[in-house]
Amino acid sequence: xxxxxxxxxxxxxxLAMALKVAGFRLIQVWSNTFANAVKLAADxxxxxxxxxxxxxxxxxxxxISVKDDAIAAVCEAMPAVKGxxxxxxxxxxxxxxxxxxxxxxxxxxxxxxxxxxxxxxxxPLCLEAGNTVIMDTLKSVALKxxxxxxxxxxxxxxxxxxxxxxxxxxxNHLYALGDLILGENGLDFDLIRPLxxxxxxxxxxxxxxxxxxxxxxxxDEKTMAAHLTMLKDRPELAHIYQxxxxxxxxxxx
Amino acid sequence: xxxxxxxxxxxxxxLAMALKVAGFRLIQVWSNTFANAVKLAADxxxxxxxxxxxxxxxxxxxxISVKDDAIAAVCEAMPAVKGxxxxxxxxxxxxxxxxxxxxxxxxxxxxxxxxxxxxxxxxPLCLEAGNTVIMDTLKSVALKxxxxxxxxxxxxxxxxxxxxxxxxxxxNHLYALGDLILGENGLDFDLIRPLxxxxxxxxxxxxxxxxxxxxxxxxDEKTMAAHLTMLKDRPELAHIYQxxxxxxxxxxx
Numbered sequence: 001x002x003x004x005x006x007x008x009x010x011x012x013x014x015l016a017m018a019l020k021v022a023g024f025r026l027i028q029v030w031s032n033t034f035a036n037a038v039k040l041a042a043d044x045x046x047x048x049x050x051x052x053x054x055x056x057x058x059x060x061x062x063x064i065s066v067k068d069d070a071i072a073a074v075c076e077a078m079p080a081v082k083g084x085x086x087x088x089x090x091x092x093x094x095x096x097x098x099x100x101x102x103x104x105x106x107x108x109x110x111x112x113x114x115x116x117x118x119x120x121x122x123x124p125l126c127l128e129a130g131n132t133v134i135m136d137t138l139k140s141v142a143l144k145x146x147x148x149x150x151x152x153x154x155x156x157x158x159x160x161x162x163x164x165x166x167x168x169x170x171x172n173h174l175y176a177l178g179d180l181i182l183g184e185n186g187l188d189f190d191l192i193r194p195l196x197x198x199x200x201x202x203x204x205x206x207x208x209x210x211x212x213x214x215x216x217x218x219x220d221e222k223t224m225a226a227h228l229t230m231l232k233d234r235p236e237l238a239h240i241y242q243x244x245x246x247x248x249x250x251x252x253x
Numbered sequence: 254x255x256x257x258x259x260x261x262x263x264x265x266x267x268l269a270m271a272l273k274v275a276g277f278r279l280i281q282v283w284s285n286t287f288a289n290a291v292k293l294a295a296d297x298x299x300x301x302x303x304x305x306x307x308x309x310x311x312x313x314x315x316x317i318s319v320k321d322d323a324i325a326a327v328c329e330a331m332p333a334v335k336g337x338x339x340x341x342x343x344x345x346x347x348x349x350x351x352x353x354x355x356x357x358x359x360x361x362x363x364x365x366x367x368x369x370x371x372x373x374x375x376x377p378l379c380l381e382a383g384n385t386v387i388m389d390t391l392k393s394v395a396l397k398x399x400x401x402x403x404x405x406x407x408x409x410x411x412x413x414x415x416x417x418x419x420x421x422x423x424x425n426h427l428y429a430l431g432d433l434i435l436g437e438n439g440l441d442f443d444l445i446r447p448l449x450x451x452x453x454x455x456x457x458x459x460x461x462x463x464x465x466x467x468x469x470x471x472x473d474e475k476t477m478a479a480h481l482t483m484l485k486d487r488p489e490l491a492h493i494y495q496x497x498x499x500x501x502x503x504x505x506x
């Protein structure tokens with residue numbers, strides 16, 4: 001299968017590289033920033049194109065992996081290709097691609113950072129397609145990547161995306177706040193890295209509600225008051241502390 | 254070394270079992286609930302005692318691992334032992350044990366669940382002692398457990414404990430909220446387990462501020478508005494969403 005990569009961000013880069021490793025032929029890369037297209041195309045042994053109108057109509061698979069706000073404009077500017085066109089967004093509907101006869105969604109439910117290599121067997125792919133022929137093709141691509149694949153409709157995908165904001169984006173921010181508290185007091189983030197790993201490992205076996213520990217879960221008001229006193233010069237962190245502690249108490253009640 | 258275990262909660266149980274495996278001799282167990290002392294003592298091949306006054310004065314090492322609120326009363330009721338007495342609390346001062354000539358703190362910076370086995374090489378031990386002889390003993394115990402050991406004073410320990418509330422207790426609660434959102438929509442928590450693991454794995458190499466992803470980090474207001482609309486029947490979750498998103502935006506700015 002010949003593949004065109006539209007976008008050069010974290011998701012586009014990881015997915016295109018994984019497809020290349022899995023034996024797909026990447027033929028073109030477009031990016032909003034041409035220099036990024038050139039760089040990614042070099043890694044993929046593909047051609048970099050400066051204009052969306054230059055995208056070939058002869059590829060089998062087109063991956064649009066750009067900011068949600070840009071998807072509509074990108075579709076407009078692309079030629080009316082016949083191959084399968086997918087986007088990788090958790091929040092944009094499949095219908096956003098309706099000007100293409102064959103379209104679908106190929107949403108990787110994972111967090112990508114440019115510098116970090118990620119085995120696609122740990123990347124659940126949420127697939128949506130208008131018909132079974134397209135769905136079968138998407139599943140075969142997922143299979144070649146070694147990824148677990150799920151048929152997920154648009155509504156479910158949005159729910160997964162929202163849930164990921166809590167379980168990934170917000171979680172990482174709490175790591176950052178933990179790091180901030182340590183750093184301000186001359187303590188190294190390394191000290192809590194084992195705790196972070198074990199907290200994640202625990203919910204590999206248990207539901208998070210069962211795995212909950214800490215003063216809010218125990219109703220230990222004295223410790224919570226001591227923590228809030230320590231945060232007296234950090235009203236924003238105290239606010240987060242109070243809101244999440246109350247939410248824990250409620251969920252355990 | 255002969256060890257007495259005062260308490261039978263998660264920390265007491267894990268620590269006492271790990272000490273036994275490491276070759277220490279557990280001789281007595283006391284618990285506020287005698288049945289729990291009997292159960293843990295059986296596992297440790299130790300004697301269960303019903304009253305704190307029955308605790309032997311001849312042991313080398315006494316571990317007080319009870320609720321913070323109970324530490325003072327437990328100390329009062331114990332005999333004036335000569336061995337080293339430590340507590341395992343992140344928030345209580347070492348001075349709480351001052352009636353014992355030899356005392357210190359042995360705080361495991363980790364999250365414990367009764368059912369889950371944990372290798373103590375992943376349990377950083379924060380040690381505090383009034384003199385170097387006691388500190389050396391605490392370090393030798395940590396070494397036998399295979400745990401990384403750090404000399405941490407009371408103020409630093411409280412900071413670590415506070416930081417752990419963010420990076421562990423609150424993080425787990427966000428997993429629980431993610432699970433709640435999925436469950437209400439008939440989706441399985443398994444779908445986001447790989448994401449949770451990767452989110453934790455990433456900060457094994459990177460600082461969390463660099464690892465941040467998601468709509469708040471990108472300033473993607475449209476996606477955030479869509480998420481908030483999805484949470485319209487869940488004002489508490491919407492509040493948490495908004496507060497943490499604002500905090501992400503601030504920390505990235």
